[in-house]
Amino acid sequence: MTKTAKKIQMVDLKSQYEKIKTEVDAAIQNVLDNTAFINGPEVKAFQAELEQYLGVKHVIPCANGTDALQIAMMALDLKPGDEVITADFTYVATAEVIALLGLKPVLVDVVPDTFEIDIQAIEKAITPKTKAIVPVHLFGQCADMDAIMALAKKHNLYVIEDTAQAIGANYKSADGSAKKAGTIGTVGCTSFFPSKNLGCYGDGGAMYTNDDQLAAKIRMIANHGQSVQYVHDSIGVNSRLDSIQAAILRIKLRDLDNYAVARNKAANYYDKAFANHPKLKTPARAKFSDHVFHQYTLQLVGVDRTAIREYLASKDIPAMIYYPIPLHLQKAYLDPRYKAGDFPVTEKLCACVMSLPMHTELDEETLNYITTNVLEFCK
Numbered sequence: 001m002t003k004t005a006k007k008i009q010m011v012d013l014k015s016q017y018e019k020i021k022t023e024v025d026a027a028i029q030n031v032l033d034n035t036a037f038i039n040g041p042e043v044k045a046f047q048a049e050l051e052q053y054l055g056v057k058h059v060i061p062c063a064n065g066t067d068a069l070q071i072a073m074m075a076l077d078l079k080p081g082d083e084v085i086t087a088d089f090t091y092v093a094t095a096e097v098i099a100l101l102g103l104k105p106v107l108v109d110v111v112p113d114t115f116e117i118d119i120q121a122i123e124k125a126i127t128p129k130t131k132a133i134v135p136v137h138l139f140g141q142c143a144d145m146d147a148i149m150a151l152a153k154k155h156n157l158y159v160i161e162d163t164a165q166a167i168g169a170n171y172k173s174a175d176g177s178a179k180k181a182g183t184i185g186t187v188g189c190t191s192f193f194p195s196k197n198l199g200c201y202g203d204g205g206a207m208y209t210n211d212d213q214l215a216a217k218i219r220m221i222a223n224h225g226q227s228v229q230y231v232h233d234s235i236g237v238n239s240r241l242d243s244i245q246a247a248i249l250r251i252k253l254r255d256l257d258n259y260a261v262a263r264n265k266a267a268n269y270y271d272k273a274f275a276n277h278p279k280l281k282t283p284a285r286a287k288f289s290d291h292v293f294h295q296y297t298l299q300l301v302g303v304d305r306t307a308i309r310e311y312l313a314s315k316d317i318p319a320m321i322y323y324p325i326p327l328h329l330q331k332a333y334l335d336p337r338y339k340a341g342d343f344p345v346t347e348k349l350c351a352c353v354m355s356l357p358m359h360t361e362l363d364e365e366t367l368n369y370i371t372t373n374v375l376e377f378c379k
Ligand SMILES: *Cc1c(COP(=O)(O)O)cnc(C)c1O
Pocket: 064, 065, 066, 067, 090, 091, 093, 094, 136, 162, 164, 165, 190, 191, 192, 193, 203, 204, 205
């Protein structure tokens, strides 16, 4: 197979930008002309448009997804020693802010087919000190929110949805209703990091909630704990989305659903190419969520992962490992409560997952080139 003309990337932001360049460049120029760099009209307009898109009462923009998680936890008045349950198989930011605030991260395993947090494991981990659950909608589909909300109700817990990888995904409740990821729990937290499904051209993030009081508190904490200028009611942080990023996000938000369609097309192509392959387990779709494919993640069965990545790299095909080390085995998060073997699903996944290029600009020629080479190595 011959190499394709264009360099294959995990995420191709340049080709995506080229399609919206005229609009984006004009929007940036407009911000420069108006010099309302912070809290300007673009930020307010983006906030309103995202509220409308998500069907949520309040969107509070902030500087990044990690801040969003931290501010949400601060606003819920979680106190040192409070236990917060989250998945062992996630990006570090989720557990990082829990630890940073002096809260106790309680890690639980995930389910092997969808990579989402294991509901039975959550239930087992609940103690009288548990205050919140942080489900991570990993790789672009929702955790089982009906079950999580039922547990939260039963035990009086907050639910902080980490929806950094699943913005735009619909969760379908058993009662037939559908809601956007991040709008079901107490508060949803997302990231606009460039490679995320709705990415800006720098850093950005947001929190969503339907609770008026909580929204006001989040807004206050994100702004140095002040509700009126120079009057500080609590210790806060400084976390803002800037106007240039908001202007870019307004343009990309209009395309977000189309981006999900493009990602699903690529995922379907991969699924078809690898269907029933004994060495390649394709990612399962949860019945209660649609998938926006932040990542397309295979589980390798009896394949040397280092060797296949080297082989693919020799064909100019990148492939990444999300994530190589479970949180409970990371040096920073070592804890006498946990040891190797405690989270067998996560440990197995960390050893066998491999994510293929996934973005909005993958054409059939490229997908054919990628799948042909993966299959060639796995024959
Ligand atoms: C990207 C990400 C974050 C953090 O977002 P930043 O904007 O990079 O701070 C948090 N959680 C998950 C699951 C993520 O993928």
